[in-house]
């Protein structure tokens with residue numbers, strides 16, 4: 001395989017972030033965009049292992065604004081890129097069982113409304129009458145947004161990769177970036193098994209491996225990999241067609257319809273950082289106990305598939321987006337902390353603006369800069385699952 005010898009931008013990683021960045025750079029007229037993915041296929045790591053949820057229901061202004069902008073791009077996706085993405089507005093329902101969560105969600109609810117996100121507040125009895133399949137005696141209330149929903153991750157990646165290629169970008173698989181060279185604190189080239197590519201700009205879109213890319217040039221990127229796992233059940237004929245994305249907030253437990261069955265996950269908050277992607281059977285038993293306590297019907301069904309993937313987690317559960325001041329030509333789109341699929345479309349556009357126009361202008365992304373960690377300007381997200 002021949003690889004380009006020079007590029008205007010090299011993107012490391014072909015998940016949703018790399019794919020969206022490649023497409024938006026090419027769309028804005030960048031000529032020599034090269035995306036390098038080390039796996040045999042694009043989008044098979046965190047992006048391909050995610051639950052597919054999209055939601056407006058966040059607790060910080062920046063995350064809500066990212067959702068508002070991204071969702072209008074998802075609405076136009078098929079028209080713009082010719083790729084269907086199986087967008088389903090089934091709604092997200094956050095179940096609240098503790099007084100302190102009810103209080104916090106009231107404040108979040110106010111912020112969402114101020115930004116034009118019309119999440120609804122449901123009382124305990126309303127929640128119970130909407131979800132008769134679930135055991136919900138302890139639920140005090142819930143927030144509900146019927147505009148939240150689901151999308152197919154693989155279609156988003158394929159749509160952006162195909163779109164980028166049509167616009168002249170080179171997107172290659174089976175080609176990992178082994179090293180990055182600097183000249184006088186500026187990006188100079190990337191090394192692959194097939195040779196070097198000279199480039200003034202590198203985009204770190206390596207998901208859970210983002211810190212390793214930073215290490216290549218001595219930049220500390222505070223992103224750690226944390227295992228999260230999912231199981232999908234065999235068909236459940238009693239499941240209503242519009243069963244929503246339900247999150248038991250106190251338990252970090254979630255459910256949504258996946259084909260004729262249910263997809264469920266439960267985050268282990270004691271999971272240590274590592275690149276281990278084996279399913280943890282002990283945790284799975286705990287997860288299923290909690291899941292069956294909420295949906296007793298699960299006792300009667302089997303598991304059709306299970307897998308583990310890696311969240312790419314930052315200390316404040318917000319992404320790192322934009323230029324890295326220490327190294328000229330180095331940019332990050334990392335650390336989406338378990339909710340990056342939904343923000344991939346807008347973040348790829350914002351990074352393309354930052355690179356080509358000098359500054360992202362569709363949205364101010366200064367608060368997402370890498371420098372916030374050393375300046376102590378963290379922006380904690382409460383709604384993390």
Ligand SMILES: Cc1cc2nc3c(=O)[nH]c(=O)nc-3n(C[C@H](O)[C@H](O)[C@H](O)COP(=O)(O)OP(=O)(O)OC[C@H]3O[C@@H](n4cnc5c(N)ncnc54)[C@H](O)[C@@H]3O)c2cc1C
Nearest residue numbers: 013015016017046047050051053177207309339340341342
């Ligand atoms: C179980 C689970 C459930 C989730 N649920 C949701 C959800 O419901 N909604 C949501 O919005 N988000 C969800 N997420 C989070 C979301 O999947 C991620 O935030 C998002 O996919 C991150 O995309 P990425 O492109 O940064 O990373 P990735 O998809 O991991 O892409 C990074 C790519 O970089 C490649 N790479 C690494 N190193 C190199 C190298 N040296 N050279 C070349 N390539 C390299 C990797 O092979 C990989 O393909 C979930 C994640 C998990 C694990």
